[in-house]
Amino acid sequence: KQEVTQIPAALSVPEGENLVLNCSFTDSAIYNLQWFRQDPGKGLTSLLLIQSSQREQTSGRLNASLDKSSGRSTLYIAASQPGDSATYLCAVKDSLFNAGNMLTFGGGTRLMVKP
Amino acid sequence: DTEVTQTPKHLVMGMTNKKSLKCEQHMGHRAMYWYKQKAKKPPELMFVYSYEKLSINESVPSRFSPECPNSSLLNLHLHALQPEDSALYLCASSQGARQPQHFGDGTRLSIL
Numbered sequence: 001k002q003e004v005t006q007i008p009a010a011l012s013v014p015e016g017e018n019l020v021l022n023c024s025f026t027d028s029a030i031y032n033l034q035w036f037r038q039d040p041g042k043g044l045t046s047l048l049l050i051q052s053s054q055r056e057q058t059s060g061r062l063n064a065s066l067d068k069s070s071g072r073s074t075l076y077i078a079a080s081q082p083g084d085s086a087t088y089l090c091a092v093k094d095s096l097f098n099a100g101n102m103l104t105f106g107g108g109t110r111l112m113v114k115p
Numbered sequence: 116d117t118e119v120t121q122t123p124k125h126l127v128m129g130m131t132n133k134k135s136l137k138c139e140q141h142m143g144h145r146a147m148y149w150y151k152q153k154a155k156k157p158p159e160l161m162f163v164y165s166y167e168k169l170s171i172n173e174s175v176p177s178r179f180s181p182e183c184p185n186s187s188l189l190n191l192h193l194h195a196l197q198p199e200d201s202a203l204y205l206c207a208s209s210q211g212a213r214q215p216q217h218f219g220d221g222t223r224l225s226i227l
Contacts, residue, residue: 034215043119043205044158044218051213089157102171103216105157 002027004092006106013080014114021075021109023090028068034103035064035075036089044089048075080113087111118142119219121206127225128196136191136222138206147189148216149181150205158205164189196226 003026013019023033032051036044048057048064050073056065063076073090087110091103119140128134138147146165150158163171164183178200180192189206203223207216 032213036218041203041221041223043121043220044207046215046217049215091157102160102163107157 002030002092002094002104004090004104004106006088006090006109008109009107010110010112012112012114015080015082017080017113018076018078019080019111021077021088021090021111023073023075023106025071025073025092025104027094028071029094030068031093033064033066033073034091034093035062035073036091038087038089038108040087047088077111080111082113082115085112119206119208119217121204121219121222123222124220125223125225127227128193129227130196130198132196133192133194135193136204136206136224138189138191138208138219139187140208140217141187142208142210142217143186144208144210144217145186146209146211147183148207148209149189149191150207152203152205152221154202162191193224196224198226200224201226 005024007022030052034049035047037047038044050057050066061078066073087108089108091105093103122137148163149161151161152158160173161175162181167183178195182190203221205218205221207218209216
């Protein structure tokens, strides 16, 4: 059974810092990996989707990488801002032949960016 | 604003009540999902509908009953819930397995 772990569970940084959030998964037979942002009491906002054949995806100040063989993904946030404060979740979709459209979520990293 | 709309935003109900949660999307997505999320925990999948047919039921108690009346709508009927069912209920949709899932803002459910 796929297990997804995110480290650290919480992170506090001063504004302007570059930071890296980590996600690891136990079964490398994934179809894709998705990074989400969740603000308190709100739903999930999709940030980046990396297909299993891709190494990285970029959107603005965000860059996500994927190393399928080692079971790891990182989310890099450049020049962090207070508005980036939220919980960041990674989710793995296993091979299409396993478990249909299921996503397995990590526990999330709660990020606080201080002005 | 999200492209997946959930109503109501908040719901308080007693253990003997019957209520329904509603989810709507007009992106032409053919897969729709219900998730349950407890405080400070990741979402847990409950149900998946693909082309309006239930394809995954993650051993959810029968007091939760999903319904997909058409490709744009997904309902979750609630009956005789327990206090531990209090949570944020999230709906999501996707075009297919290769595409990302889009989430609504959820319904905050409290069981008295």
